[in-house]
Amino acid sequence: MKKWYAVLGDPVSHSKSPAMHEEWFRENGIDAGYVPVHVPAGEIGEAVAALKTLGASGWNVTVPHKQDIIRHLDRLDPLAREMQAVNTVRVLPDGKLLGLNTDGPGFVRSLEQGAGPDRKEEPVLIIGAGGAASGIALALVQAGYRSVSVCNRTVEKAERISSRTGGEALSLAEAEKRLGEYGTVIQTTPVGMSTGTPGLPIGLEHLSPDAVAADIVYSPLHTEFLTAAASKGCRIVDGLGMFVFQGALAFREWTGVMPDTEKMRDRLLTEMG
Numbered sequence: 001m002k003k004w005y006a007v008l009g010d011p012v013s014h015s016k017s018p019a020m021h022e023e024w025f026r027e028n029g030i031d032a033g034y035v036p037v038h039v040p041a042g043e044i045g046e047a048v049a050a051l052k053t054l055g056a057s058g059w060n061v062t063v064p065h066k067q068d069i070i071r072h073l074d075r076l077d078p079l080a081r082e083m084q085a086v087n088t089v090r091v092l093p094d095g096k097l098l099g100l101n102t103d104g105p106g107f108v109r110s111l112e113q114g115a116g117p118d119r120k121e122e123p124v125l126i127i128g129a130g131g132a133a134s135g136i137a138l139a140l141v142q143a144g145y146r147s148v149s150v151c152n153r154t155v156e157k158a159e160r161i162s163s164r165t166g167g168e169a170l171s172l173a174e175a176e177k178r179l180g181e182y183g184t185v186i187q188t189t190p191v192g193m194s195t196g197t198p199g200l201p202i203g204l205e206h207l208s209p210d211a212v213a214a215d216i217v218y219s220p221l222h223t224e225f226l227t228a229a230a231s232k233g234c235r236i237v238d239g240l241g242m243f244v245f246q247g248a249l250a251f252r253e254w255t256g257v258m259p260d261t262e263k264m265r266d267r268l269l270t271e272m273g
């Protein structure tokens with residue numbers, strides 16, 4: 001039987017994942033399909049049961065199910081367990097469901113491709129302390145980054161992450177003042193997103209021109225944060241890479257093949273105009 005995969009979420013109709021994975025299946029000569037499945041909040045249990053019955057080989061999970069799906073799975077990989085969030089499920093040969101999280105590792109791959117892998121000794125600052133920030137912080141530590149600090153509007157939330165990464169928790173005002181200390185600054189809030197609040201989450205006056213500035217937002221591709229950092233001379237890493245690499249790592253988990261991320265990025269850029 002032809003293998004098939006899916007993305008479960010709400011909303012899901014706008015997702016670029018089906019076209020991305022179908023292209024990679026084609027490129028790699030794998031006879032498989034990938035479909036979007038609209039699953040409203042609270043209905044993930046029924047959806048998982050249906051996918052198992054219908055013989056899916058794996059699926060991605062997006063908003064609002066990344067936490068709720070966990071109690072419907074049999075196993076979690078260490079990062080998904082630590083984060084208590086799953087974005088990828090693989091059906092194991094014995095039918096058991098393994099949950100993984102490729103969001104944080106996908107970000108790290110994208111960062112290292114854009115900024116080079118030689119920045120692990122320099123301190124990192126993450127702006128924002130939501131689910132995305134927490135996954136990125138843990139993945140950076142796992143990848144060997146020495147010091148990962150977090151600043152947030154609500155400092156207690158930053159503390160919850162920094163207590164697990166060995167870095168500091170800062171207010172936005174403190175971070176603004178001390179910005180020059182960081183070799184990599186990562187923007188994870190919805191500020192600057194085309195559907196979110198416009199502007200910058202913190203002032204960039206003290207940002208070092210030697211720093212790398214990365215955003216996880218990719219609509220627009222160049223947020224105000226990245227544009228301001230680039231005008232200071234910083235290397236910038238946009239959020240599209242994280243999306244492509246989280247997908248590529250899921251694809252590798254399912255098929256054993258690491259797909260072509262460069263070509264995919266170009267294709268998505270063309271589609272986005």
Ligand code: ATR
Binds near residue numbers: 131157
């Ligand atoms: P995600 O799971 O995608 O990371 P989230 O959990 O909603 O999203 O987290 C959003 C983050 O952006 C939070 O850190 C939030 O700050 P609070 O914890 O204080 O709410 C931050 N954020 C949202 N809007 C912001 C704004 N206008 N200025 C600064 N930070 C903002």
